[in-house]
Amino acid sequence: MAAGPTEALTFFERMRVWSQEFPPADHDRDALATYEPIGLTGATPIGELPEDVRSALEEGYAVGKQALESSLHTTVPTTDGWQVNLHVFDYNTDFFEVGALDNRGWQLTDPTTRYARRAGAALGGLWGNHGYEAAYFPTYVDAAGQQLSGAHVYRLRLSPTPPVRAFWSLTMYDLPHFFLVTNPIGRYSIGDRTPGIVYDDDGGLTITISATRPADAKAAANWLPAPEGEFRPLLRLYAPGAAVLDGSYRLAPIERTDSDDDSADSITDEETR
Template sequence: MTEQESVEHGIAELASEAFVVGFPLVFDLEQVGRFLHDGLGAVPPTPFNAFGHARTLAGPETTFVSVNNDTLYSIAQLDLSVGPILLTVPAVGDRYYVLQFVDAWTNNFAYVGTRATGSVAGEFLLVPPGWDEEPGENATVIRFPTRVGTIVGRWAVAGADDLPAVHALQDATALTPTLETFAPPAGIPAVEAGPTDALTFFERMRVWSQEFPPADHDRDALATYEPIGLTGSTPIADLPQEVRDALEEGYAVGKQALESSLHSMVPTTDGWQVNLHVFDYNTDFFEVGALDGREWRLTDPTTRYARRAAAALGGLWGNHAYEAAYFPTYVDAAGEQLSGAHVYRLRLSPTPPVGAFWSLTMYDLPHYYLVENPIGRYSIGDRTPGIVYDDDGGLTITISAARPADATAAANWLPAPEGEFRPLLRMYAPGAAVLDGGYRLAPIERTDNMTSTDDTTSTDRNTDEETR
């Protein structure tokens, strides 16, 4: 390798690292912009500093990564360049809800809702970075790490008859500016698409990382990318050709590594990725409702950046496990990729221990979107009408592309696509047994190659002996 080739290789390697570090910011702000102009499924396009409310549950038309089908969404994109904004929430009774606060780097930094602040009405003053004035007497201050951030609200829905009550709660949730100004929100700096995906990505990373600075120690990481032009004022398109070539190479390597990591970076138990700490990369910003404990901090920088990027790609705006635990799986009990070409069974005995509710949602690959099916069922859980429990109180779920002929299997059917898929188990307000690892899920078993189906004992993996 010549000296020139060695230099270019080093730049490309640096670019692949930069891709992983910058991916959450770029992907998040692209989705923020998309929401402002296109909405998100049933949530209509909504300008900054206002809630957009879904009035119906998400379906296959909601083309967003790992969207849930359990709750109605209320989503707001905040731009605090206009000054502090007052958030008002109503009393909700015994209904589960959560308002999750996410900054531009995808850090979950605050929670308002059933677990975090209770079911009573309240007021919260949302303030921009550097704000140091005295708040009002009745409002709890929530400090935003970045000028732009997202509130992702989720309201539990018991069924179609319950929708009007949820709509009333949504309408009573308000965002009110506290300063009079005729200036519009500053917004996200426009970065037009370049000649390639790689150059577009790195130009957005360059511009947006300067507009929305991360935590102090992350700024040190960004500073190391000065040799590839990601910290300066020169547009990526104007960099020397050899640098742009290296950025192209680094982008391709980083992208492939990130996509591959979704399958391998999280430990698995019986095929399930136990993602209790996948969103724990926030180590700096802890406002109301965000737990600041050592068990919820991922501090190793190498692991942290990779985990943060994978979390954004596979589950943007996902909650910490103490709010909602997410267990996805790609494989069956034999370690084979799940596919609609086969029929599977999942036995839950006991069913997941939760303070709110649980569900198993079906997603296609590689997009992680909900799957169109003839009965309009995108998830199954403890609130699904008509499901049939086993004699011991457990639940046996059939997963297949074709509707089962057996009546009980059809009642407990989670439709799958014809191709590969990834189910995701959500547990809202997970119990202590989930968070301490005591609750263990059985693997998903392929049944179209079995000679007998009377083997429920072998699939019941949540015995006292194994849940310790």
């Protein structure tokens, strides 16, 4: 094993230290206690544990990381490509401050799934709200079920626009890190507060998603810049209306608007510059 700390051992060392500095809630103590026999909550730094234990931690971390990343794509129900789950951030069952409801209908209490759900929520978008405060709809695919990629041009038609009592926004994130995407116009999201957007005649909004700025003026006004590689947009609806909470409001799928020939021409143009 390398002399320096690895990603896996750094993770478990942080867990060891922080689990002692920040004691768990009562209902989490039994789960944390199961880690004591292998030294994950003890006084010995993880880097000083026996070689076989460190090797097992490395292997377990790799398996767990792969399973966690995969769960973001496979464990949430989808409608027209959008993941629909109003309860993804309901893992909090202990602390209720202003605006949070101590309501069993908004709590994940199953100990066999709560930790995995919480880990998935942290990876995909840490510190989210309960569904009645904000609803989150991510998508990885277009209308044909293909992974979204900056190699193509897409259109999202919101008609009607999301029913909210506050505001809504569609934010662009790259993959696999879920980072914001640097772009020439400094636009990381588009929504009902975005200056200069142009609505359709029926009050809907047509958003163009692409890595390059659209030539059409209206499409450029409603442009959400994408990275050159794969990406995942996330729609946030703050103070969602009743139609969102009861599931009657449905989002249209993101449609690819360019052809394979267009993509090939674009790549050729980029390569010859």
